[in-house]
Amino acid sequence: MKNIVILISGRGSNMQAIVEAARAEKWPARIAAIISNRADAGGLDYAAAAGIPTAIVVSKNYSSRAEFDAALQAEIDRFAPDLVVLAGFMRILTAPFVDHYAGRLMNIHPSLLPSFPGLATHQQALSFGVKVHGATVHFVTADLDHGPIVAQAAVPVLPDDSEDTLAGRVLEQEHIIYPRAVRWFVEGRLTIEDGRVHLAADAR
Ligand code: NHR
Ligand code: GAR
Numbered sequence: 503m504k505n506i507v508i509l510i511s512g513r514g515s516n517m518q519a520i521v522e523a524a525r526a527e528k529w530p531a532r533i534a535a536i537i538s539n540r541a542d543a544g545g546l547d548y549a550a551a552a553g554i555p556t557a558i559v560v561s562k563n564y565s566s567r568a569e570f571d572a573a574l575q576a577e578i579d580r581f582a583p584d585l586v587v588l589a590g591f592m593r594i595l596t597a598p599f600v601d602h603y604a605g606r607l608m609n610i611h612p613s614l615l616p617s618f619p620g621l622a623t624h625q626q627a628l629s630f631g632v633k634v635h636g637a638t639v640h641f642v643t644a645d646l647d648h649g650p651i652v653a654q655a656a657v658p659v660l661p662d663d664s665e666d667t668l669a670g671r672v673l674e675q676e677h678i679i680y681p682r683a684v685r686w687f688v689e690g691r692l693t694i695e696d697g698r699v700h701l702a703a704d705a706r
Contacts, residue, residue, distance in 0.1 A: 504584040504688050505534040509591040514545015516589040516680050523681035531688045534581035571599040597644040607642040610680045612672050619647035624665045635659050637676045639683040650699045653683045
């Protein structure tokens, strides 16, 4: 059994997609905890109702990123994670934190990286006029949104799109690729070499 800890800041729909896939597909994994940096994250209610332990480490109560990250790391490590999953987690993490979880920290970013790192990705896509947009699952490194890429999904950008319609189309794909990528990790099929991710063939 692999232990997975999921970090959220808000709604938690990607967290929910992973929890549901783990249960429906009977992964050899346990969602050990859902941890939020905000007390009002909607996803905490879902987690509690699903019987998953929750914890809150309120980022705004810490005076530095280093202190917050140390507190967050201590809380995460209580659950002995094999994998830590960022799912709509909105705080940039310091290098010591990222290094502690090297090779076992994943994120989903709502753009086709390396395009549009950072925030407001759908707005950036619309203002650049790109015709294809999407989402990227990647291992997290200290270099924001630049870690080794595990999976991507593309969607069309349509002439009448607003940020909301585009975000919704991307989110639908996120809910497909993120559980799949986490499953690959649980199955032990992912290796990183020269900054690139290799997916081993399905053993079955
Ligand atoms: N940390 C590191 N070191 N590397 C990455 O690749 C990270 C990371 C932390 C979070 C998710 C990321 C995304 O997918 C992520 C990847 C937050 C911000 C941000 O600017 C940027 C990227 C991501 C998450 N956060 C502001 C900050 O000052 C706060 C914004 C807010 O609270 O709304 O931390 O996009
Ligand atoms: C998702 O679209 C995710 O890719 C994005 O926020 C949304 C969270 O939704 N993440 C980031 O922008 C990270 N900076 P969710 O809480 O419903 O999963």
